[in-house]
Amino acid sequence: MKKLGILFASVFLLGLVFQSCNNGKTYAEMKEEEREAIKRFIEKEDINVISFDQFQEQDSTTNVDENQFVLFSETGVYMQIVEEGNGERLKDGRYEILARYVEEQITSDGTDSLSWNTDYGNPNMVYPDAMMLTKSGKSFSATFTTGIMYNAWGTPYVPSGWLVPFNYIKVGREISGRSKVRLIVPHSEGQSDASASVYPCYYEITYQLAR
Numbered sequence: 283m284k285k286l287g288i289l290f291a292s293v294f295l296l297g298l299v300f301q302s303c304n305n306g307k308t309y310a311e312m313k314e315e316e317r318e319a320i321k322r323f324i325e326k327e328d329i330n331v332i333s334f335d336q337f338q339e340q341d342s343t344t345n346v347d348e349n350q351f352v353l354f355s356e357t358g359v360y361m362q363i364v365e366e367g368n369g370e371r372l373k374d375g376r377y378e379i380l381a382r383y384v385e386e387q388i389t390s391d392g393t394d395s396l397s398w399n400t401d402y403g404n405p406n407m408v409y410p411d412a413m414m415l416t417k418s419g420k421s422f423s424a425t426f427t428t429g430i431m432y433n434a435w436g437t438p439y440v441p442s443g444w445l446v447p448f449n450y451i452k453v454g455r456e457i458s459g460r461s462k463v464r465l466i467v468p469h470s471e472g473q474s475d476a477s478a479s480v481y482p483c484y485y486e487i488t489y490q491l492a493r
Contacts, residue, residue, distance in 0.1 A: 312480035342450045360466035367461030369454025378492035380410040388482040397434045435473045443467030460488040
């Protein structure tokens, strides 16, 4: 596992070098542009950012009416829990999770659609992405087994940002009681292209246990 981690880190860094050479910007400059894009997105969408301490004081919930997103300062991920779900908090073990999502790149001018596997007009008519999730303590890891995210970005590894909500939602099997979150994910916690090209993404995701 250690060698595998070193390999992926090497590929990631190599991608950054190529990206830097292609657009003439340094990694530091691209990160600064990312921070500015997230800041403008938060202002444009009138998002009320709360601290993790306030999030805990609110019993690990976000007030959707006030458009609250909690900032996880260690990772830079912002999360809004729209629907906690009607299941239970996951215990240590392995789970098959179904995810329906919309992915948008956050740019300096707004957002651009990247990929999705849901239709808000009839969300149950679209096949969800499936992933195998492993929980150990408060840590999660996951790989896609089927779906658009795997096909779109050519890697089975689930973005770290997608795993953040699992400590705070109650994933169940009922379609009507799925967990739903909104996320702002910086490149460091994102999918492979976002990581290599240094851009943030906005997601709306529902999670459900497979039957």
